[in-house]
Amino acid sequence: MATNAIRGSMAAPAAVATPEIHSDTTVKWFVLGAVGYFAIVGIIALIIAAKFVWPDFLGSISYFTYGRMRPLHVNGMLFGWLLAADMGLAYYIVPRLCGVRLWSEKLGVATSVLWNIIILSAIVTLLGGYQKGIEYGDLPTPVAVLVVIAWVMFGINIFATIARRKYNQMYVSTWYLMGTILWTAFVYLTGNFATLLPGVTGVNQANLTWMYTHNAVGLIFTPAGLAIAYYFIPRASNTPLYSHKLSMIGFWSLAFVYVWTGAHHMLHGPISQWLQTIAIVFSILLLIPVWAVVYNFIATMKGQWHQLNDNVSLKFLMSGTIFYLLTCFQGPMHSLRSVNAIVSKTDWIPGHAHMAVLGTFSFMAMAGVYYVVPRIFHTTLHSEAVANWSFWLFLIGGLGMFTALWLGGFWQGWQWNNPSIPFIDTVVALKPVWMVRFFSGIMIFSGIVLFLYNIMSTALGAGQAKAELARS
Amino acid sequence: MLHKTDSNAILFVGAALGLFFIGGLLTTVAPPLIDKSWNKPFENTDPSKGPTGKLVAYTDQEMRGYRIYIREGCKYCHTQQTRTLASDVARSGWKGVPSPVSTPDEFVYDYRQTFGTKRTGPDLSRIGGKYNKEWHRAHFRNPRDLVPGSIMPPFPWIANNPDELDALVAYLQTRGRAKDWRPDNDYEK
Numbered sequence: 001m002a003t004n005a006i007r008g009s010m011a012a013p014a015a016v017a018t019p020e021i022h023s024d025t026t027v028k029w030f031v032l033g034a035v036g037y038f039a040i041v042g043i044i045a046l047i048i049a050a051k052f053v054w055p056d057f058l059g060s061i062s063y064f065t066y067g068r069m070r071p072l073h074v075n076g077m078l079f080g081w082l083l084a085a086d087m088g089l090a091y092y093i094v095p096r097l098c099g100v101r102l103w104s105e106k107l108g109v110a111t112s113v114l115w116n117i118i119i120l121s122a123i124v125t126l127l128g129g130y131q132k133g134i135e136y137g138d139l140p141t142p143v144a145v146l147v148v149i150a151w152v153m154f155g156i157n158i159f160a161t162i163a164r165r166k167y168n169q170m171y172v173s174t175w176y177l178m179g180t181i182l183w184t185a186f187v188y189l190t191g192n193f194a195t196l197l198p199g200v201t202g203v204n205q206a207n208l209t210w211m212y213t214h215n216a217v218g219l220i221f222t223p224a225g226l227a228i229a230y231y232f233i234p235r236a237s238n239t240p241l242y243s244h245k246l247s248m249i250g251f252w253s254l255a256f257v258y259v260w261t262g263a264h265h266m267l268h269g270p271i272s273q274w275l276q277t278i279a280i281v282f283s284i285l286l287l288i289p290v291w292a293v294v295y296n297f298i299a300t301m302k303g304q305w306h307q308l309n310d311n312v313s314l315k316f317l318m319s320g321t322i323f324y325l326l327t328c329f330q331g332p333m334h335s336l337r338s339v340n341a342i343v344s345k346t347d348w349i350p351g352h353a354h355m356a357v358l359g360t361f362s363f364m365a366m367a368g369v370y371y372v373v374p375r376i377f378h379t380t381l382h383s384e385a386v387a388n389w390s391f392w393l394f395l396i397g398g399l400g401m402f403t404a405l406w407l408g409g410f411w412q413g414w415q416w417n418n419p420s421i422p423f424i425d426t427v428v429a430l431k432p433v434w435m436v437r438f439f440s441g442i443m444i445f446s447g448i449v450l451f452l453y454n455i456m457s458t459a460l461g462a463g464q465a466k467a468e469l470a471r472s
Numbered sequence: 473m474l475h476k477t478d479s480n481a482i483l484f485v486g487a488a489l490g491l492f493f494i495g496g497l498l499t500t501v502a503p504p505l506i507d508k509s510w511n512k513p514f515e516n517t518d519p520s521k522g523p524t525g526k527l528v529a530y531t532d533q534e535m536r537g538y539r540i541y542i543r544e545g546c547k548y549c550h551t552q553q554t555r556t557l558a559s560d561v562a563r564s565g566w567k568g569v570p571s572p573v574s575t576p577d578e579f580v581y582d583y584r585q586t587f588g589t590k591r592t593g594p595d596l597s598r599i600g601g602k603y604n605k606e607w608h609r610a611h612f613r614n615p616r617d618l619v620p621g622s623i624m625p626p627f628p629w630i631a632n633n634p635d636e637l638d639a640l641v642a643y644l645q646t647r648g649r650a651k652d653w654r655p656d657n658d659y660e661k
Contacts, residue, residue, distance in 0.1 A: 051623075051625065052623060055615075055616075055622070055623040055624065055625060056625075056626065059625045059626050060626060060628050062629050065544065065545075065625050065627070066545070066548070066549070066625050067544040067545025067546055067548055067549070067625075068544070068545055070545060070548045071545060071548070129543040129544065130543075131542065131543070131545065132584075133542035133547075133584035134584065135589065159481075162481055163481065168479045169478050169479045170478055170479065170481070170484070175477075175484065175488075178481070178484060178485065178488065179488050182485060182488055182489055182492075183488070183492055186489075186492070186496065190496075190500065194500075199511070201511075201579070201580055201581060201582050201583055201585070202510065202576060202578075202579030202580050202581070202582045202585055203510045203576040203579055203585070204504045204510045204511065205582070205584070205585045206579075206585040206587050207499075207500060207503060207504075207510075208500055209585060211496070211499065211500050219492075248474060248475075252474055252487075252491065255487075255488050255491040255492055256491040256492075256494070256495065257495075258495075259492055259495035259496045259499065260495040260498075260499050262499060263499065265589065266553075266587065268555035268556045268557055268560075269553045269555050269574070269587060270553055270573075270574040270575050270576045270578070270579065270587070271576065272503060272506075272507045272510075272576075275499070275503050275507075278499065279499075282495070341557055345551055345588070345589065345590055345591040346591070349589065349590065350590070416559055416563070416591075417557070417559045418559070419558075419559050419562035419563050423563065423594045424619055424620075424621050424622060425621075427592075427593075427621060427622065427623060428621040
């Protein structure tokens, strides 16, 4: 396949399509809902960060206790914000890459309504203590069934759009989104239903849970996030993608390698040593799909870095790329038994997890939202300056949180490895770290508020502008 | 060959699922068939092979306590695994006696695995028998009365509910007791 053809046609197929054919109703529903949940769940995140510093804060009310708010924070951010934003952007990207309208806007809006029912049920059931007790799979079974139904509705809509595509060749973002839909289906069923089968207990259940939890990040948020980055980096910079071959290496190695690594969450724990070793080997191999993707993104930006000065979407995309490189270097390193003996179970791990889900994939999703919202409402962004502020709050707050947790977690791990230090002393030692995390959280939350304000003002302002136009 | 998947969606779906299922099946379905200790309850009567003892199923009361443990999300701050690390063995120990390492056969009756990912509070895999019920009641009412500097939340709705408190303490006392590791059977009740 000639490289020129990819650089020419594959990287910029959307330019061929006329924007008027897309009504984008589903995109609006999903994206605006996701941004709203980002802010609502952000409040929960701040509350649980505060509980580390002031453990009695909201402490005597069962609904607001840490053990119930943490799963709400995790599920709310993963499903209410990030997955909903990813789905919304998929409804934007796929029809444009295929050169046809979305198969059914009605089905899309119905999916969004169902998604809102799921998130609201999650809030009520998780605070009520009806959690299923499986990490990331905390939603009670009836709600999990609704998630499966919504996912099938989403999958049908996207695949039917792809089946009717005008351009025969599919761009890399389309592969990643198809992969997301297919793998998520099986990963979600494993974590939420296979784990509940009779006789699946103890270590057996833990192994299935880790297959789910690990791949929720690796085969849901990673391919969805990369689909977004593969689409919006060339779009936002108006530059063709560097290499089609590299994107193939990245995609197919991800498809094969990621699913083997779940057991690295139980290194040194009560799970078969040989399974731990398999997980370690495949965790190291993960460097291949990650470096292939990162090299491709960085090489695409060659000679274009000046565009970051005044392009907020590109700022988010390229910092997300750097965070992706870092978080996916940490992952394989944590899988080494010697490193794992220090960092596992410490505060380092939430530092790592937040760099993946917030620093990498939320940054990519926000880049997409900043890019599409003005376009789907046929207007301009309410304020470039406020968008820029939101970026710097996210970046500085995020870095503050990540580095505080890494340093604190590493220190904590060293203390744990010396059993002559009483455990409670290792808790007290971390209080300054949790204080820094709380104040970094305030910065991140301020970024969310500015993001919400800017996106909502853009959406509402567009309506007002149209109304004024109609009156005059 | 994979080049063809660029333009053939059906081939793409087959390849993406095929590659996924190789690792997916080999790491989820195969391991419990290969390692029988995942599904066989612990039992040992020979002291030369390590601690003796037998894993027994939960009573109704212990099961109620187990469900409270899940309901309150305790596992988000407490792990339940004494790993093969010297420091874990020492920290799970009690009164100078190191604890045995956790093995898969100790968790066969766990309807929800509670190994945990984050150790904000201490590991609970060998908590059974270390503290009596009065200690736990006072601790659930306000952890900082007994452990200054602790950041565990208070649980007054459990401490003040005798039925729930008894059930939760009964569950906690089972933790790590399949293996009889304490000298002179000095477990608290």
